[in-house]
Amino acid sequence: MTAVAVIGLGIMGGPMAANLGKAGYEVIGVRRSDSVGRAVSRADVILTVLPDSPDVEAVASGDDGIIANAKPGSVWIDSSTIRPDVSVRLAQAAAGKGIRAVDAPVSGGEAGAVDATLSVMVGGSAEDFEAAKPVLDVVGSTVVHVGPPGAGQTVKAANQLIVAGTIELVAESIVFLEAHGVDTDAAVRVLAGGLAGNRILDRKAEGMLAREFQPGFRVDLHHKDLGIVTSAARGAGVAIPLGAAVAQLMGALRQQGHGSLDHSALVLLVEQLSGRAR
Template identity: 65%
Template sequence: MSTIGFIGLGIMGRPMATNLIMAGYDVIGYDHSPARYEALRQVGGQIADGVVELVQKSEIVISMVRDSADVEAVALGEQGVLANARPGQLYIDMSSISPQTARQVAEAGKTFGVRVLDAPVSGGEAAAVEGDLSIMVGGEADDFAAARPVFDVVGRTIVHVGPHGAGQTVKAANQLIVAGTIELVAEAIVFLEAYGVDTEAAVKVLAGGLAGNRVLDRKAAGMLARQFQPGFRIDLHHKDMGILTSAAREAGVVIPLGSAVAQLIAALKAQGDGGLDHSALLKLVEQLSGRSAR
């Protein structure tokens, strides 16, 4: 088993690192917030004083951080992953960032002889805990094969989707579909409630037909109960929709529905709800419908 350095121990990173430890890997963690260290120690993880130490003590380095700027800060520069890695070392960024940044990091990796993969994930906190993530991977096929045993621990649907940056492009498409689906589920729930329908029964039958989807399976119960504890925060989905709309504009692709949902997410963030789960789109549908939130 390899020693894995894991950078970023937040909502997604902590359970992923934990699952790697449970699978027998030695894991060394690092996070900008030391308050997150105790949870890793409790399951047998080690802690590094910084990125340089983490890289030097690891065979494989994984980062799961907030955005493109954080990846650049972690990966590039004299104190970053690439400058301190050994030739041939594998660096896997599993954050959700812009395809352009992913390609930039991969190009920088070539300068240092470091193998780089962009491998963003989908499924939210529940799938991270269960080791059931969907992982879309960009990079060289040989590097994907080398990383596959690690991916098999934290995910179930694992696909090499193309060259560097392709993983992030597919993730942007994923976030478009997820945002649109959550918005439609939110609208359906408010519509059903306006007519006094038994919403739990309605969700059950909807989930069994053509309208069935993972949002209904994983999010509907919390939406009905107005429980929006973050599995994936509005702040982060706002960031991802920015990546999507920018990439779509660059490619000359029109996304009218996606752009509308991006504005709804931006509105929730502007109202101070950025820390809520993205299923809180339901709150905005209620507002727009003139219905009091429960």
């Protein structure tokens, strides 16, 4: 039985760990009070699902960290969403200790984690990807090697850019339709069936119409991710004018105290800017 140490048992990591257990893996769940070093020293595979770059660096480094304690030849899968440059640096440090590291951020939200239908974008060597793939195939339905270390995080940044922009446009469309007194349920159904159809309409529109924002992915985390996007775009000299605008809107929503809500709560900001706040 392959032992998998899962570090980060939150909205995403908890269901991923549960699915690994159902698939027959020996899951070692690592909580805040646990010794990371003791857990990873027993593991064949290490899976980290943490909020931000400093969190991953904290569990990777130091005397009780992954790099100092994982077995040579073990596989470290980082499914956190962090800065690409941090992923590259940590992968190099891990390789120096004989640890096979891949960055494998995921998309699909809590529902995808529960249903094991996540989309997983993986950066690392081809050999390390193949070593990690059996575990990733348990938690995701689309697992794709996208390039060398850090490439997975770069693709995830693009994913978060698209998702944020789409949520904003759906939010604007909902407020627009409501202002004209249209049957919004009917409108969403017909929009979802045409060229405007997208996953946000399918998964988020119902909650947006009802103004119910139980978090599948929190505003706080998407705000962090858009910071990664804007920084990486600046570093590459790429203009993202719409993305930068949505990043500002997400930040404003967070500053208004809505950081714990689902990111679809952008509709609250749109209706406020439109003078239609409830």
